[in-house]
Amino acid sequence: MEVGWWGVLIAVLGGAIRIGTPFLFVSLGECLTEKSGRINLGLEGTLVMGAMTGYAISLHSGSPWLGVLCAGLAGAVLGALHSWLCSYQRVNDIAVGIAMMLFGTGLAFFLGKPYIQPSAPRLPSIDLGGWSNVPQLTAALQINALFLIGIVVAITLGWILKNTSWGLKVRVVGESADAARALGLPVDRIRILSTAQGGFLAGIGGSYLSLYYPFNWSEGLSSGQGLMAVALVIFARWQPLACLWVSLLWGGAAALGPSLQSVGITYGYYIFNAIPYIMTLAVMIITCSPRRSLVGVPHELTVTR
Amino acid sequence: MAASRKLTRRQVLKGTAAAGALGMLGGLDWVGQVWGAQDKVKMGFIFVGPRDDYGYNQAHFEGKSAVAKLDWVKAFDEEKVPETIEVQKTMESMIKLDGAQVLFPTSFGYFDPHILKVAPQFPNILFLHCGGLYQEGKHPKNVGSYFGYIDEAQYVAGIVAGGMTKSGKLGFVAAKPIPQVLRNINNYTLGARSIRPNCTTNVIFTGDWSLPVREAEATNSLVDQGIDVITCHVDSPKVVMTTAEKRGIYCTGYHCNQAKLAPRGYLTGAEWNWAKIYMDYADMIRKGQKVPNLVRGGLKEGLVRVADYNKVVTDSVRKQADAAKAKFMSGAMIVYKGPIKDNTGRDVIPAGKQYVQTDIWLESMDWLVEGVIGSTKS
Structure with missing residues (x-):
């Protein structure tokens, strides 16, 4: 069926879901980590490590879902390591994050060497577009259960942070470590747990890349998506539900470049491919103000202190 | 930093001295004459990506593996070498530590400026680049290019x-x-x-x-x-x-x-069928023949x-x-x-x-x- 210009809209819709899902997981992980007062720049490494672990386990066990779980666990270990190192006095979490990023990618490349060639079992997809008789739309609405899980996690995480005592503790630790200590809260332990959970989510995001879309383990797989997710959290103002919308927006924007070329807009593709970044810059500039501080920013973050 | 700069300067001096000496011997003819034919032919391969990427680098690696099977060839390679100063270091270490006689930096971006910078320092080493960038007269004589149609x-x-x-x-x-x-x-x-x-x-x-x-x-x-x-x-x-x-x-x-x-x-x-061309090169070097600076070929030549x-x-x-x-x-x-x-x-x-x-x-x-x-x- 001829779709012509509708193809762009379909590609952006499909791309929002396909490309946005790993962004969603990594940004949710980073959101939780930053709420506890730490920045984990190492999530890029966690993402790549998760992708490698997921692919390898799926290949050996034959079960892609076991791969996803192990990817999460690998991410949790890296997150816990980051947080444990940062819990020492005068250790800078930005520096440790960069080290963890290099460590994570390096380790994944080292261990992942034998997995570039073989094809692992893929995560199954769910047909949400069965009602449509436009094959392009049906294909765009073929989604993965991880996307739905991501939506549930975004809603739940927002609710937990707002309404539960665990969420309150995380926020207190993120707002003021001194106040938290005065309340008798174990600051380091809460941060380690939050960062490990954040790493768990980022690891799952990585396994989505290697086990579902684009479904491939290679060393060029991530191309900075873990780092972009860190900026995405600021963009989403540290709100889990906003992370969902922003991830979808970025996914859709990333799909715009190729789809415009497919309908014959052949000029300026470098600019179109840069739209997610241009968009971020634009929103940052529009929403900044010298008269008020950012809403929702955890005050313990090294960048805001 | 200072130490490495010192080393580079020394390399340059050495390179020019060697070039001068060889120049005096009359002509910069090829490695076959410099190395004895009884030694193994030592070939170094440099890849920009992983060896097993189902793509460009794997095709070259398959070629390298084929030539490495010959018992009179010693072939070594390094993968994931970026198109930066890194590749210059890799080329130097392959020459100095592994004794490479001929280098195959296979990525497009290795040529300018990296090969062009290192090649004049080692006038009796061959630098054969995969791609169409070599121009006769403009580039050093120990540089060449090969490519398949x-x-x-x-x-x-x-x-x-x-x-x-x-x-x-x-x-x-x-x-x-x-x-x-x-x-x-x-x-x-x-x-x-x-x-x-x-x-x-x-x-x-x-x-x-x-x-x-x-x-x-x-x-x-x-x-x-x-x-x-x-x-x-x-x-x-x-x-x-x-x-x-x-x-x-x-x-x-x-x-x-x-x-x-x-x-x-x-x-x-x-x-690609790089095995063919790498075998041909190895053979020419073993026999001491002059290696052509420009090699091209398609289906007919088996490339x-x-x-x-x-x-x-x-x-x-x-x-x-x-x-x-x-x-x-x-x-x-x-x-x-x-x-x-x-x-x-x-x-x-x-x-x-x-x-x-x-x-x-x-x-x-x-x-x-x-x-x-x-x-x-x-």
Whole structure:
């Protein structure tokens, strides 16, 4: 069926879901980590490590879902390591994050060497577009259960942070470590747990890349998506539900470049491919103000202190 | 930092001294005379990506592995060497620590400035670059280049694609609009249009050699627009092939064989056969012959090949593809024979004019042939 210009809209819709899902997981992980007062720049490494672990386990066990779980666990270990190192006095979490990023990618490349060639079992997809008789739309609405899980996690995480005592503790630790200590809260332990959970989510995001879309383990797989997710959290103002919308927006924007070329807009593709970044810059500039501080920013973050 | 700078200066001095000494001996003739023939031929290979990427680097690594099997050759390689000062360090260490006599830096971006900087320091080492950048007279004498006319194999693959498409729309995921890529796109399209004149090829440039997510997106967008055969020119075709297979369309491969990734839809593919050229080089060096600075070749010379056809390819399509292959093998095929228009309507090759495969004019191609939907402008 001829779709012509509708193809762009379909590609952006499909791309929002396909490309946005790993962004969603990594940004949710980073959101939780930053709420506890730490920045984990190492999530890029966690993402790549998760992708490698997921692919390898799926290949050996034959079960892609076991791969996803192990990817999460690998991410949790890296997150816990980051947080444990940062819990020492005068250790800078930005520096440790960069080290963890290099460590994570390096380790994944080292261990992942034998997995570039073989094809692992893929995560199954769910047909949400069965009602449509436009094959392009049906294909765009073929989604993965991880996307739905991501939506549930975004809603739940927002609710937990707002309404539960665990969420309150995380926020207190993120707002003021001194106040938290005065309340008798174990600051380091809460941060380690939050960062490990954040790493768990980022690891799952990585396994989505290697086990579902684009479904491939290679060393060029991530191309900075873990780092972009860190900026995405600021963009989403540290709100889990906003992370969902922003991830979808970025996914859709990333799909715009190729789809415009497919309908014959052949000029300026470098600019179109840069739209997610241009968009971020634009929103940052529009929403900044010298008269008020950012809403929702955890005050313990090294960048805001 | 200071230490490494000191070392470099010393290297430069050494290099110039050696060049002077050799120059006095009269002429900078080749390594075969410098090294005794009884020693093993030591060959160093440098790859920009992983050895097993189902693509460009794997094709070279397969060539290296073939030559390494010879008992009179010692071959070593390093993978994932970026196109920066890193490759200069790798070249130096391969020469000094491994005793390489000949280096094969295989990536396009290694040439300028990296090979051009290191080569003059080691005048009796051969630097053979894969690509079309070497120019006689302009570049050092111990530098050379080799490349295969893989576009010949793309022409044959284009015939298969043109014969198997139902919609008459082909797709091409390309990295950057450089001459070698454009030549592949044009040959693919000309091949397809030779048996189906109204066929079109829709091109998407991703902007870089390895961007798996964008390559998958490009493939999906093309399928949405109704293309039903796809090929690519990126470092690792893996993602394009698996995505095409998932969307249920045909694909033709590139670099090396990806039939395993898409058993249902992989029609054929354009592949390198570097083993041939590396064997030839090793042989020339062992025998002490002068290594030519420029080596080119296509299907006839065995530098490239067409992958086996999938069983779904019909007999009549096979016949037409095989006929074109035979013409390439006999040297009778001339792809760029006027009249040829580009896709803006300009006459690029007027009627009566023709460019044979070896014509250097074709190596600076900056246009897309009629029938291609896409633009070389970024």
